[in-house]
Amino acid sequence: MLAPAEGGLLDLLESxxxxxxxxxxxxxxxxxxxxxxAKTDGSFLVHHFLSFYLKANCKVCxxxxxxxxxxxxxxxxxxxxxxxxxxxxGQLVFLEGLKSSVDVFFRSQEEPHPLQFLREANTGNxxxxxxxxxxxxxxxxxxxxAWRCPVLLVDDLSVLLSLGVxxxxxxxxxxxCRATVCCELKGNIVTLVHDSGDAEDExxxxxxxxxxxxxxxILRAEGLATGFCRDVHGQLRILWRRxxxxxxxxxxxxxxxxxxxxxxxxxxxxxMSPAVL
Amino acid sequence: xxxxxxxxxxxxxxxTPSESVRRGAERELEMLESLLALGGLVLLRDSxxxxxxxxLKALIKKSAAWLVYHDLFRDPLxxxxxxxxxxxxxxGALRAMCRRTNPGPVTxxxxxxxxxxxxxxxxxxxxxxxxxxHQDSCPGNSxxxxxxxxxxxxxxxxxGPGPVGALxxxxxxxxxxxxxxxxxxxxxxxxxxxQRPTHQTQWFSILPDFSLDLQRGPPLELQRHADPHTPxxxxxxQLTFNLHLSKEEKEAKDSLTLPFQFSSExxxxxxxxxxxQATSRIFYEPDAYDDLDQEDPDDDLDV
Numbered sequence: 001m002l003a004p005a006e007g008g009l010l011d012l013l014e015s016x017x018x019x020x021x022x023x024x025x026x027x028x029x030x031x032x033x034x035x036x037x038a039k040t041d042g043s044f045l046v047h048h049f050l051s052f053y054l055k056a057n058c059k060v061c062x063x064x065x066x067x068x069x070x071x072x073x074x075x076x077x078x079x080x081x082x083x084x085x086x087x088x089x090g091q092l093v094f095l096e097g098l099k100s101s102v103d104v105f106f107r108s109q110e111e112p113h114p115l116q117f118l119r120e121a122n123t124g125n126x127x128x129x130x131x132x133x134x135x136x137x138x139x140x141x142x143x144x145x146a147w148r149c150p151v152l153l154v155d156d157l158s159v160l161l162s163l164g165v166x167x168x169x170x171x172x173x174x175x176x177c178r179a180t181v182c183c184e185l186k187g188n189i190v191t192l193v194h195d196s197g198d199a200e201d202e203x204x205x206x207x208x209x210x211x212x213x214x215x216x217x218i219l220r221a222e223g224l225a226t227g228f229c230r231d232v233h234g235q236l237r238i239l240w241r242r243x244x245x246x247x248x249x250x251x252x253x254x255x256x257x258x259x260x261x262x263x264x265x266x267x268x269x270x271x272m273s274p275a276v277l
Numbered sequence: 278x279x280x281x282x283x284x285x286x287x288x289x290x291x292x293t294p295s296e297s298v299r300r301g302a303e304r305e306l307e308m309l310e311s312l313l314a315l316g317g318l319v320l321l322r323d324s325x326x327x328x329x330x331x332x333l334k335a336l337i338k339k340s341a342a343w344l345v346y347h348d349l350f351r352d353p354l355x356x357x358x359x360x361x362x363x364x365x366x367x368x369g370a371l372r373a374m375c376r377r378t379n380p381g382p383v384t385x386x387x388x389x390x391x392x393x394x395x396x397x398x399x400x401x402x403x404x405x406x407x408x409x410x411h412q413d414s415c416p417g418n419s420x421x422x423x424x425x426x427x428x429x430x431x432x433x434x435x436x437g438p439g440p441v442g443a444l445x446x447x448x449x450x451x452x453x454x455x456x457x458x459x460x461x462x463x464x465x466x467x468x469x470x471x472q473r474p475t476h477q478t479q480w481f482s483i484l485p486d487f488s489l490d491l492q493r494g495p496p497l498e499l500q501r502h503a504d505p506h507t508p509x510x511x512x513x514x515q516l517t518f519n520l521h522l523s524k525e526e527k528e529a530k531d532s533l534t535l536p537f538q539f540s541s542e543x544x545x546x547x548x549x550x551x552x553x554q555a556t557s558r559i560f561y562e563p564d565a566y567d568d569l570d571q572e573d574p575d576d577d578l579d580v
Binding site: 126129130168171172175176179185187206207210212213218239241253 | 395396434
């Protein structure tokens, strides 16, 4: 067993002898962490990062396009955070895509809605969504801004392609978010993209590769090649790009297997699951 | 006096009037120098796993004494509408560089070409790059002009073979980055004018100050050969049962004729059936209840 069962992912990144870049106040700029999943569901990583940053007292802007607020709240409570409380005290800005997409059609057109692209025939760009993120994360004027670095969390970007936005438009949106959140505000971005694998989705491949080139850390959750297993739910590949120290290149990529439990995820080296030893 | 270099991402442009390239005797400088010796476009092709930005920075550091940094990262598409961004965006900036005024050597670094290729038509970008790298002389100026170096970073997986091929045909030198076992390598293709294209593969690593550290060859783990042939282990030595035959058993085994093997003795025996080998016959004595009906011997036809 390589990592203890509690708080698995953070210990994993630290125990691999690389300083945990997720929360360190960055000296120059923040980091973009890319989560992707192939043949499995990587949303457990999203829940982990959400609870992690909320517990660390960061200001979080969560663009949640996939599930409802109550879903994330329920899972968050298992992981030890209350999204309702965080939202009430201003730590969490939550864009519930499912609910607010209906508002787009019942709003007057003068005020641009973050999901304005749903209403346009030729989906232009995601500038309204970027303006929403920038507004949500800009440092407050009053003294309540006692939060640590701002964080943007997006779940997920592949659904934007399904909603008609082009891959280049999504890449531009993340580019602008990086310029504002990472460089200007010294915050972090975590976003999830699905890997279509063999499905030959060219737009998704452009999106995934384009984001990979912009990321500092890529966490890739894959299903096991041999199929579904009750005790090992998948494997996680960790790839560090742009290593800040430019030293040990050998540590750039690591692979672990994991099992999702009720309140945590346990990680272990390949083939070392306690169930099969 | 070199300015501090901002390491961030897509859309940056740098214009650098450079000194003449230093002719060092050390082999460490050969790779960068040979790339920068030719004028024209040097294309750096990288992938997600092997990134090329560090090599681009090493090339810039090598060729530049003075760095001018055009920040197109913050607002390339003019979303902020503050008036700070260039009116025509990156393409306008590039076209402005085509009309250069000073005759000194210039290096233009583009990070990245992929961004330009995703936002501009391929033909426009190729024409602009061609105009950039083939600036022969300023109009009305008779003195010969130093060549322009254009360094472009291209992310291979983002584009189809067409645009990549078009850019590659424009390039005087093409560096494809790959690697093994954590060690990066560059496969360089030189297209010198009026010469055959030449290949070179170089293993390297980039030091924290963006200077290049060349390695002699691939990492040691790749070069190690397979272990010398170990003597085979005899599996019959330590068993709980006996696999060996004694001398008598061997003789008996060798003299055994197999029942279905067609030897000459068997052939003779079959051809001349003796009285002791009469064919088998069936003797049948019907009893009182049997009704031998030749047309219905089993008595099961429902007629």
